[in-house]
Amino acid sequence: MASIKDVAAEAGVSVATVSRVLNDHPSVSAEARARVLAAVESLGYRPNAVARSLRTDQTHTLGLVISDVMNPYFTELARSVEEEARALGYSVIIGNADERPDLQDHHVRNLLDRRIDGLLVSPTDGGSPLMLDAARAGTPMVFVDRWIPGVDVPVVRADGRGAVRDLVAHLHGLGHRRLAIIAGPAATTTGRERVEAFREALGAYGLELPDAYIGQGDFQADSGRRVTEGFLDLPEPPEVVFAADNLMALGALDAVRARGLRVPDDLALAAFDDIRWFVHTDPPVTAIAQPTGELGRAAVRALVDRIEGRPGESVTLPARLVVRRSCGEPPAPSEPSPVTNRSQS
Amino acid sequence: MASIKDVAAEAGVSVATVSRVLNDHPSVSAEARARVLAAVESLGYRPNAVARSLRTDQTHTLGLVISDVMNPYFTELARSVEEEARALGYSVIIGNADERPDLQDHHVRNLLDRRIDGLLVSPTDGGSPLMLDAARAGTPMVFVDRWIPGVDVPVVRADGRGAVRDLVAHLHGLGHRRLAIIAGPAATTTGRERVEAFREALGAYGLELPDAYIGQGDFQADSGRRVTEGFLDLPEPPEVVFAADNLMALGALDAVRARGLRVPDDLALAAFDDIRWFVHTDPPVTAIAQPTGELGRAAVRALVDRIEGRPGESVTLPARLVVRRSCGEPPAPSEPSPVTNRSQS
DNA sequence: AACGTCGATGTAATCGATTCCACGAGGATC
DNA sequence: GATCCTCGTGGAATCGATTACATCGACGTT
Numbered sequence: 059m060a061s062i063k064d065v066a067a068e069a070g071v072s073v074a075t076v077s078r079v080l081n082d083h084p085s086v087s088a089e090a091r092a093r094v095l096a097a098v099e100s101l102g103y104r105p106n107a108v109a110r111s112l113r114t115d116q117t118h119t120l121g122l123v124i125s126d127v128m129n130p131y132f133t134e135l136a137r138s139v140e141e142e143a144r145a146l147g148y149s150v151i152i153g154n155a156d157e158r159p160d161l162q163d164h165h166v167r168n169l170l171d172r173r174i175d176g177l178l179v180s181p182t183d184g185g186s187p188l189m190l191d192a193a194r195a196g197t198p199m200v201f202v203d204r205w206i207p208g209v210d211v212p213v214v215r216a217d218g219r220g221a222v223r224d225l226v227a228h229l230h231g232l233g234h235r236r237l238a239i240i241a242g243p244a245a246t247t248t249g250r251e252r253v254e255a256f257r258e259a260l261g262a263y264g265l266e267l268p269d270a271y272i273g274q275g276d277f278q279a280d281s282g283r284r285v286t287e288g289f290l291d292l293p294e295p296p297e298v299v300f301a302a303d304n305l306m307a308l309g310a311l312d313a314v315r316a317r318g319l320r321v322p323d324d325l326a327l328a329a330f331d332d333i334r335w336f337v338h339t340d341p342p343v344t345a346i347a348q349p350t351g352e353l354g355r356a357a358v359r360a361l362v363d364r365i366e367g368r369p370g371e372s373v374t375l376p377a378r379l380v381v382r383r384s385c386g387e388p389p390a391p392s393e394p395s396p397v398t399n400r401s402q403s
Numbered sequence: 404m405a406s407i408k409d410v411a412a413e414a415g416v417s418v419a420t421v422s423r424v425l426n427d428h429p430s431v432s433a434e435a436r437a438r439v440l441a442a443v444e445s446l447g448y449r450p451n452a453v454a455r456s457l458r459t460d461q462t463h464t465l466g467l468v469i470s471d472v473m474n475p476y477f478t479e480l481a482r483s484v485e486e487e488a489r490a491l492g493y494s495v496i497i498g499n500a501d502e503r504p505d506l507q508d509h510h511v512r513n514l515l516d517r518r519i520d521g522l523l524v525s526p527t528d529g530g531s532p533l534m535l536d537a538a539r540a541g542t543p544m545v546f547v548d549r550w551i552p553g554v555d556v557p558v559v560r561a562d563g564r565g566a567v568r569d570l571v572a573h574l575h576g577l578g579h580r581r582l583a584i585i586a587g588p589a590a591t592t593t594g595r596e597r598v599e600a601f602r603e604a605l606g607a608y609g610l611e612l613p614d615a616y617i618g619q620g621d622f623q624a625d626s627g628r629r630v631t632e633g634f635l636d637l638p639e640p641p642e643v644v645f646a647a648d649n650l651m652a653l654g655a656l657d658a659v660r661a662r663g664l665r666v667p668d669d670l671a672l673a674a675f676d677d678i679r680w681f682v683h684t685d686p687p688v689t690a691i692a693q694p695t696g697e698l699g700r701a702a703v704r705a706l707v708d709r710i711e712g713r714p715g716e717s718v719t720l721p722a723r724l725v726v727r728r729s730c731g732e733p734p735a736p737s738e739p740s741p742v743t744n745r746s747q748s
Numbered sequence: 749a750a751c752g753t754c755g756a757t758g759t760a761a762t763c764g765a766t767t768c769c770a771c772g773a774g775g776a777t778c
Numbered sequence: 779g780a781t782c783c784t785c786g787t788g789g790a791a792t793c794g795a796t797t798a799c800a801t802c803g804a805c806g807t808t
Contacts, residue, residue, distance in 0.1 A: 406793090406794055406795085407794060407795060407796095408794080418794090418795080418796090419796085419797075421795095422795070422796060422797080423796095423797095425795095426796080428797095450794085450795070451793090451794055451795065452795095453793090453794080453795090454793070454794035454795040454796090455794080455795050455796080456795090457793090457794080457795075458794080458795050458796050458797085459795085459796070
């Protein structure tokens with residue numbers, strides 16, 4: 059692979075001049091520039107990003123550590139992050155923690171060793187010493203979706219409180235009174251908050267959230283199945299379960315189906331996180347939709363602001379309820395299929 | 404951030420000794436080793452991977468360029484790739500081409516600039532000059548899922564021919580005679596092969612695949628919807644559509660639903676790629692399942708073999724048909740729900 | 749006692765870029 | 779005509795590691 063020296067030799071100039079051409083510094087003669095460019099072309103030269111990074115101490119790379127790539131929500135987040143980063147001249151290295159704190163640490167360490175310019179994290183747990191140290195040491199960092207309280211790092215996330223209230227209103231309106239939740243890990247902010255929001259919203263209707271109706275999940279499908287089975291075995295099973303993420307909702311669907319029961323007749327279901335497939339499940343699932351793409355983009359902007367010396371602000375965007383049929387009663391004409399075109403009728 | 408010099412100073416030895424300790428070379432005294440380790444600990448020193456890569460000309464990093472992160476099939480592939488790579492001591496940088504050749508080139512260039520040790524590609528098109536050059540220049544490379552004919556690069560993929568034959572047998576057995584396909588881009592091997600396998604399998608039953616029943620899709624949901632609408636508008640619409648990937652199947656489902664029609668009564672549906680959600684769609688979708696995880700792992704092994712100077716072989720694994728209800732008739736007891744437990748009856 | 753060997757260590761070159769500094773030529777200024 | 783910029787350029791230091799080579803003392807062999 060050709061290096062800058064080869065280009066310099068080919069063009070009959072010094073490496074300094076080649077470098078100047080490549081980084082378009084003003085003081086290079088048109089003639090030298092042309093010769094360098096020709097040499098670059100003929101050798102198929104591409105600057106070595108490793109060497110450049112060593113010298114400039116910038117990698118133009120962002121690290122993104124997400125909790126679970128197999129979760130469509132995070133996939134979409136990752137995609138929007140990469141898009142926005144690319145637009146701003148950065149690339150992204152994704153680390154998948156699979157909801158495991160040890161793996162999360164592995165990736166954070168790896169990214170730090172590679173001297174990424176900044177780190178975007180959706181923490182799996184309450185925060186490992188490693189991550190806290192990195193934040194304290196001044197690594198530009200932004201939390202997205204989930205965060206760690208007490209750390210001075212901007213947070214970009216959705217506030218689901220309003221949407222959860224809407225959901226509970228919807229459920230109450232359908233006559234449901236025994237409402238249960240499949241919670242996420244208590245070590246995560248989203249795990250705790252969604253339970254709290256749910257409890258609060260129930261309170262507004264004079265309803266309780268008994269311990270037996272709080273199932274401990276881990277944001278993975280299997281836990282959703284296990285918890286749902288537990289609910290169904292209760293002497294007085296709930297009428298509705300609210301899964302704190304889409305994978306646990308999938309697990310709940312598995313459990314209900316395995317018993318030969320039906321949603322929503324035997325058990326109603328709602329989920330946090332809306333994904334495309336929820337439109338086509340049997341029945342379509344009522345869900346709380348986050349502005350995922352916007353979150354990813356805002357997080358990148360905040361991080362790049364930090365990296366480039368600007369403040370970098372926290373952002374909170376509202377989530378919204380999308381009513382479908384999994385809690386009972388057809389949505390009336392509340393969600394007509396967007397593709398239906400009745401203009402010619 | 405502490406460098407090797409700081410460690411050397413703190414331990415009272417030269418940088419060479421520090422480096423020897425870190426790479427556990429034999430000839431270091433126990434005493435020196437202890438002092439270095441203590442200094443490393445107290446400074447929280449971590450070697451700079453950028454500097455190390457520059458010197459050793461290895462990054463211990465694999466590039467993975469996939470066609471579409473939002474496609475669950477590729478997500479699963481990416482996950483297994485990362486897992487196996489990690490086990491072998493490599494990290495992975497993922498580039499998402501979004502089925503766009505220009506984006507694919509962007510990522511390949513970026514990865515090459517970063518001097519990744521090897522490249523895993525699932526090409527979006529017939530092969531850009533950039534990728535062909537890289538292969539010719541000796542960059543360790545392996546194609547996964549899709550490939551480019553005429554390039555001397557190992558290919559790791561699934562052979563769907565047998566499964567497609569099984570599918571056609573199943574459809575024929577259900578009485579379907581007018582079978583259509585939503586094809587992938589002709590520029591991709593999987594795009595072409597699936598059509599060919601389908602046509603061949605039909606031939607075995609004396610059935611034709613007329614041009615009108617070949618819809619041109621691009622592996623994205625929207626194209627599946629568009630093509631399906633076209634099929635439904637035909638004077639003689641097909642009885643079955645076979646989508647060449649899961650996203651186009653999702654689009655087909657959208658189209659059928661938008662018209663107020665039902666699967667499989669009005670139109671039967673089958674898909675290439677099996678994903679978890681297909682169990683819970685309305686109706687559950689009959690699909691061809693690839694051994695995705697095994698493909699990802701085999702691809703990494705082949706690539707690492709190449710990188711480390713061993714041959715690195717092509718691998719072809721069989722896909723298999725998973726019958727559900729989207730083509731008509733309940734699966735009889737052919738696919739009992741795996742969770743159903745009738746031991747106590 | 750002289751020599752060779754071996755183990756532990758340090759010095760310095762190197763990887764491929766960027767960038768500070770010095771230098772020479774040419775033009776403007778007085 | 780001397781002085782001073784400005785512009786274009788090259789030389790060399792630098793980033794943080796790895797590693798070939800040199801050095802030196804201790805020890806074993808004859």
